[in-house]
Amino acid sequence: MITPNEVVHAKLTVPQFKRLGQFIHKNYGIQMPDSKKVLLEGRLQKRLKKNNFSSFAEYIEYLFSEKGQASELQFFIDAVSTNKTDFYREPHHFEFLRDTFLPQFIRQSSHLKLWSAAASSGEEPYTIAIELNEFKEKHRGFSYEMLGTDISNEILQKASKGIYEEKRVEIIPLHIKRKYFLRSKNREKRTVKVSRQLKQNLTYRTLNLTMPLVGIPNDFDLVFCRNVLIYFNRAVQEKVINAICKKLKPGGYLFLGHSESTTGIVAPVTQVAPTIYQHTP
Template identity: 40%
Template sequence: MNAGNSGSLSARDHRKVAQFIEQAVGIQLPEHKRSLIEVRLRKRLKETRYTNVSDYIDYALSEEGAVTEQPRLIDAITTNKTAFFREPAHFQVLSHWIIEQQEAGQSGFKLWSAACSTGEEPYTLAMVMAELQGQSGSLNFDVLATDISETVLQKAAGATYSAESIEPIPLPLRENYLLRSLKQTPPLYRVTKELRERVRFGRFNLISGSYPSKPGFDAIFCRNVMIYFSADDRARVIRQLHAALKPGGLLFIGHSESIGPVHPGFETVAPTVYRRSDGG
């Protein structure tokens, strides 16, 4: 361990971290991201006994650091930007589609938020579904919410948000599904127990995780994460998500993303919304 100057992130160390992150979670970190990586690693250094960036990287990527430090390194590097009702047109498409499926006789729905970050997306899904349930008592739903980061999953399970972060939620939904803490200044808001119970959180790696062996989801939201993947990784994830969807089910991706050349098993429903169109 070097207790001297913490130094800057060398090209060699950048390559080591970038290679590890791409292999572990599929995210590409080209040269122009080097300064961003350094800033994020320095935050991690403050929480460890290391004062030198290079020494910390050697430890984190060693066999000794594999179990405890590598998940924290991934947490430090990966971006977790999200918001309630982000890309709101998606939720309108989902609502109309759910109503159509109900009219055709379907009553149960399984949804997957596949890069859920701190929980805003899956709780938005749960609010949308709960509102539809209120219009039709026969509707049942489950939301699976997964992410690579244990840190954000813990925050998501806590379901507590600032006044600023809940601003995108329409007022009637805030009144129905959020509780204000009277002990906090500024105030904090927590998702109601009834809604929290409809969302199940778990850790999942989109690159190396074991996807469902049978199609089981009616809708999958995998937004604003594949933009960081290589073309090969993105194509592989798309194939896996396709297989996890029920025939006729919907895949939602971010507006800055693309599934690449049109997948033969998908048809476009709306911008960045795709329906599994094959029967197999």
């Protein structure tokens, strides 16, 4: 045990790293090659500090105890997950949504159901929501509902708040920013908050994509599952893609991240554009 103000620089041994790595891979699908040891050690330091432990041995014993599994596990996964994201990341997906998908969709239907399956801190679902609200202005009968999920509860809390540093929204054109973001009253903070309009058809919930997708609807028109499969091995990727396909309507679309693909994976999808797939059961 240490006093709260002491700085912790505990070392993670190789066997400890292997134990945690196997646990992470088994439960969350995330691969933990040896190259991630320093990263994991660094990220878990704050959990040791928070729990007043001076060694990883103490922390690991606690994490795997009944009490730790009930109260520390969520913080552990928050520390393990990589949440890098951006507004309008991989813009060709939003161009496809705007120029190809929505004009076709509105000819046959009016209510769109979509899922951002690794929503992180919200930039992806809010980018989609901007596009859908812009479309709605021109097509009054159009409506949508969006589900945003992620394994990390902490990152979803950030997404729900929808508060971002001004520099993170620089990429968004000024007239769009004025419409959908509110500047903080305290100008020193240099933050913006997403408008109620972007939040109103969006629900967040925690979900582990590598476990059975209990309670997730099975009639989505679109699923964005971007930049999360890269953390999984091929077998887990195949399992996750097939589980997602069961949640997509026939003809619905799946969007993957820029370095992800279904090459070598058996799944009922047909590629229609780079990293965009159609569910073809």
